[in-house]
Amino acid sequence: MSLLPVADAQTRLLALATPLAVEQVPLVDAVGRWAAEHVVARRDQPALDLSAMDGYAIRYAERPGPWTVVGESAAGSGLGRPLGPYEAARIFTGAPVPDGADSVLIQEEVGRDGARLTMTGEGPLRIGGNVRPRATDFAIGAHLVAAGRMVTARHVALAGIGGHGTIPVRARPRVALISTGDELVPLGAPTPGARLPASNAAMLAALLTGHPAIVVDHGIIRDDLDAIADAFRSAAQTADIIVTTGGVSVGDHDLVRPALEKAGATLDFWRVAMRPGKPLLAGRLGDAIVLGLPGNPVSSYVTACLFLLPLIAKLGGAADPYPKTRTVTLGAPLPRNGARQDYLRARIEGGRAFAPDGQDSAALVALASSDGLIVRPPHAPAAAAGDSAEMLALA
Numbered sequence: 580m581s582l583l584p585v586a587d588a589q590t591r592l593l594a595l596a597t598p599l600a601v602e603q604v605p606l607v608d609a610v611g612r613w614a615a616e617h618v619v620a621r622r623d624q625p626a627l628d629l630s631a632m633d634g635y636a637i638r639y640a641e642r643p644g645p646w647t648v649v650g651e652s653a654a655g656s657g658l659g660r661p662l663g664p665y666e667a668a669r670i671f672t673g674a675p676v677p678d679g680a681d682s683v684l685i686q687e688e689v690g691r692d693g694a695r696l697t698m699t700g701e702g703p704l705r706i707g708g709n710v711r712p713r714a715t716d717f718a719i720g721a722h723l724v725a726a727g728r729m730v731t732a733r734h735v736a737l738a739g740i741g742g743h744g745t746i747p748v749r750a751r752p753r754v755a756l757i758s759t760g761d762e763l764v765p766l767g768a769p770t771p772g773a774r775l776p777a778s779n780a781a782m783l784a785a786l787l788t789g790h791p792a793i794v795v796d797h798g799i800i801r802d803d804l805d806a807i808a809d810a811f812r813s814a815a816q817t818a819d820i821i822v823t824t825g826g827v828s829v830g831d832h833d834l835v836r837p838a839l840e841k842a843g844a845t846l847d848f849w850r851v852a853m854r855p856g857k858p859l860l861a862g863r864l865g866d867a868i869v870l871g872l873p874g875n876p877v878s879s880y881v882t883a884c885l886f887l888l889p890l891i892a893k894l895g896g897a898a899d900p901y902p903k904t905r906t907v908t909l910g911a912p913l914p915r916n917g918a919r920q921d922y923l924r925a926r927i928e929g930g931r932a933f934a935p936d937g938q939d940s941a942a943l944v945a946l947a948s949s950d951g952l953i954v955r956p957p958h959a960p961a962a963a964a965g966d967s968a969e970m971l972a973l974a
Contacts, residue, residue: 582852621742683709727898807838825874855940921955
């Protein structure tokens with residue numbers, strides 16, 4: 580079976596996913612999720628002409644005065660009546676400009692004696708000076724948050740001032756984590772002989788902490804075909820995504836593929852032309868999408884960034900769920916690449932990207948100390964220091 584290019588594998592995986600149901604949630608709870616519909620302004624902002632400064636509301640044509648101060652306008656209230664000829668109102672920042680006034684004379688440029696007001700500076704330079712006109716930020720019906728856009732704290736402020744207390748987002752995907760392997764023991768347990776700590780599930784759960792997902796760890800399943808198939812059937816009852824780690828290669832103890840088939844799953848693809856992470860599979864079991872990640876922790880992490888996170892984004896309603904790279908300058912040469920797309924752990928030093936030696940897929944120290952992954956396309960020629968490259972930021 581030939582290896583599937585990374586871009587093709589991503590496209591095929593996301594084609595399995597349909598955005599989840601829409602739900603209304605309070606604005607704060609929407610942060611980090613994707614708007615399911617356009618969030619439209621329900622009010623003008625500002626709703627009235629407001630003062631941009633502390634001073635006095637006047638009619639521009641009457642400058643330099645004098646005026647008679649007849650009251651004041653504060654934020655949240657107003658003068659309560661229109662201004663007549665040569666009348667002024669004390670006004671504060673954010674307060675409504677009274678009818679009959681069209682400009683604000685700032686308080687540093689006035690002289691006041693009782694109710695008598697005169698202009699001592701140059702005053703507003705135009706009609707509307709120091710006034711924020713109605714609807715200058717946005718008007719009723721304006722799109723505040725586009726459908727498919729991730730909601731941030733900035734959008735909370737915008738949607739809130741636009742009249743919303745809740746907004747529509749997609750339901751959070753339910754992710755089931757299944758670890759397989761007789762060699763695995765729980766984190767912190769003794770590791771006699773060839774036993775290994777089961778770090779992948781904890782790593783993936785930590786990776787998903789900042790993403791809109793509900794994670795359930797189904798624990799370690801021994802290398803038994805029936806036990807793994809039963810675990811898949813159980814997870815498929817509630818999960819939107821079933822993520823396995825380990826057991827997806829071609830060894831006698833790599834039972835994930837046959838166990839999925841035994842459970843009734845259909846496989847879409849297996850093995851991708853990438854390094855690290857070649858033994859990757861995807862398919863469907865009932866309503867759940869199955870994503871089989873390699874057991875090696877580095878490979879598991881890299882493939883999760885390239886496949887699991889975009890899958891969550893697609894289910895969550897993201898307009899563009901694919902991972903983004905940025906252009907960096909290499910700080911050291913790189914050799915010619917082979918037939919698989921390479922993802923080199925790299926760090927940024929002095930504004931340049933360095934991919935250290937020790938890119939073995941078991942080298943977790945290099946991963947933990949990296950800022951991102953330099954992407955080397957298949958058969959990329961040797962690169963020199965100072966050349967440009969694409970880099971995927973690490974979560």
